Amino acid sequence: MPPVPEPWSTAARELLPALRSWRKSFHEEPELSTQEHLTQAKVTRALTELGIPYRAYDGFTGVVGLIGDGRPGPVVALRADMDGLPVTEETGLPFRSRFPGRMHACGHDVHMTSLLGAAALLSRRANALGGPVKLLFQPAEEEGSVGGALPLIERGCLERPHVAFVVGQHVDPSLPLGRIGWRVGPFMAAADFFRIVVRGRGGHAATPHQGPDAIVIASEIVVGLQALVSRVRNPFDPVVVSVGSVHGGTRDNILPEKVVLEGTVRTMRPETRDLMERSLRRRVRAIAASLGATVRIEYRRGYPSLVNDPDATRTVADALRVEFGRANVVETEHALMGAEDFARYLERVPGTFLRLGVGRAGHPASLHSATFAPDERALVVGSATLAAAAVGLQRAGRARAAG
Numbered sequence: 294m295p296p297v298p299e300p301w302s303t304a305a306r307e308l309l310p311a312l313r314s315w316r317k318s319f320h321e322e323p324e325l326s327t328q329e330h331l332t333q334a335k336v337t338r339a340l341t342e343l344g345i346p347y348r349a350y351d352g353f354t355g356v357v358g359l360i361g362d363g364r365p366g367p368v369v370a371l372r373a374d375m376d377g378l379p380v381t382e383e384t385g386l387p388f389r390s391r392f393p394g395r396m397h398a399c400g401h402d403v404h405m406t407s408l409l410g411a412a413a414l415l416s417r418r419a420n421a422l423g424g425p426v427k428l429l430f431q432p433a434e435e436e437g438s439v440g441g442a443l444p445l446i447e448r449g450c451l452e453r454p455h456v457a458f459v460v461g462q463h464v465d466p467s468l469p470l471g472r473i474g475w476r477v478g479p480f481m482a483a484a485d486f487f488r489i490v491v492r493g494r495g496g497h498a499a500t501p502h503q504g505p506d507a508i509v510i511a512s513e514i515v516v517g518l519q520a521l522v523s524r525v526r527n528p529f530d531p532v533v534v535s536v537g538s539v540h541g542g543t544r545d546n547i548l549p550e551k552v553v554l555e556g557t558v559r560t561m562r563p564e565t566r567d568l569m570e571r572s573l574r575r576r577v578r579a580i581a582a583s584l585g586a587t588v589r590i591e592y593r594r595g596y597p598s599l600v601n602d603p604d605a606t607r608t609v610a611d612a613l614r615v616e617f618g619r620a621n622v623v624e625t626e627h628a629l630m631g632a633e634d635f636a637r638y639l640e641r642v643p644g645t646f647l648r649l650g651v652g653r654a655g656h657p658a659s660l661h662s663a664t665f666a667p668d669e670r671a672l673v674v675g676s677a678t679l680a681a682a683a684v685g686l687q688r689a690g691r692a693r694a695a696g
């Protein structure tokens with residue numbers, strides 16, 4: 294019997310001073326999607342200090358590190374996103390954002406730090422690795438349409454060496470600190486976006502009969518879209534349609550010539566995604582035509598739905614139970630209607646996306662809020678999670694290849 298190695302968490306706790314300092318540095322200087330230049334430099338500096346070879350790119354802020362190059366066995370890629378959000382921080386933390394209007398309000402500072410932590414742990418025990426480990430630092434997750442995963446994939450991050458499994462994680466304030474959430478199958482939604490321009494005839498509000506009233510027709514459309522959710526899709530298949538902005542008009546007694554509606558459609562299945570686009574276009578045109586207005590519909594597809602591979606997810610959950618104990622590794626109750634760029638990797642390579650608990654009593658701040666301040670002990674859990682997941686997948690992959 295080989296000696297039982299100490300838990301990754303024990304080694305990760307010893308790393309805490311380094312984790313804190315990386316996290317502080319990321320958190321103080323958040324950068325928006327595709328602008329992560331300082332962040333990229335910090336990542337490459339940290340990898341250099343750890344003695345880990347990496348590839349950085351000109352004109353693109355991603356970084357790909359590689360541990361254990363040439364080792365036999367499956368390659369596992371671990372991914373962290375890098376961008377902050379256009380939010381002015383109100384946490385009062387000593388290391389709060391130095392940039393007004395920019396904040397790591399989605400915890401991507403925690404994700405990057407955890408990936409560096411895992412890299413430090415794995416490179417120290419590189420001889421124990423069951424294959425190479427790639428580190429994907431990916432920009433522009435929050436951008437929402439092209440994102441940063443596709444450009445990184447186009448630059449070859451899943452090849453040379455070819456990646457067999459991919460793992461990512463996201464902080465989750467609804468899970469208590471110390472817990473990790475997993476789920477098999479569809480886990481996060483596809484997010485598409487629409488813009489509808491309704492054109493009627495402008496005029497005096499006292500003579501609405503003289504032309505189609507864009508405001509009344511736009512209102513019919515807003516209400517009519519909800520009937521798509523309740524009457525077009527299967528009730529067991531989750532769908533969200535939300536109109537997030539309505540613009541039209543200047544004052545109380547003038548009917549505007551046009552109204553612009555903008556919103557989002559969230560779906561879990563590709564068939565439902567197509568169905569909702571078709572149905573939305575048809576319904577909007579029908580409502581407008583029946584009331585004599587013209588419409589223009591722009592429909593833009595964002596990230597696809599995120600689907601966790603059943604085998605890889607169960608293998609990772611098993612490895613995490615050994616690491617953290619049964620009670621701390623929980624199947625999440627339901628899928629989420631948020632979207633995540635990580636879906637692009639999972640379209641190409643099996644793997645899993647985990648939720649990293651950062652919730653604490655009396656601290657209800659949600660993701661994207663100006664007061665979001667995850668407990669830094671999550672850095673230890675996040676680092677150990679990625680390290681344990683990578684080694685667990687490699688072990689299972691080698692056992693399968695040998696069996």
Ligand code: NI
Nearest residue numbers: 399400401463
């Ligand atoms: Ni995020």
